[in-house]
Amino acid sequence: MAISIEFKDKYVYFGPEAGLHTQGEARAEVYDVTGPRYHDGHDLSAMTWYVRASHPDYMTLINKQLGVSVDPDNEGQIIITWPVEADFTAYAGQLDV
Secondary structure, three states, X not given: OOEEEEEEOOEEOOHHHOOOXXXXXXXXXXXXXXXXXXXXXXXXXXXXXXXXXXXXXXXXXXXXXXXXXXXXXXXXXXXXXXXXXHHHOOOOOOOXX
């Protein structure tokens, strides 16, 4: 089951979910980032979504495309799915997402 996190405007707040991962894990966690389908007249479900992260100690940059769908229970919401891959947990320490 995915961990559900909401976004508002241009910000996603992970809150207590931060720091959950173990180095080297792949797909141990899946995040469903949910929020409004429309913003400033744009249908966000029609856009291509990515997660980008960097590690300040290792000069890494990770960029992965995410899946997006319209919430079947609420057509005014979207669900952006991020299965956390092993490259996001390759190094110990904090990752800037």
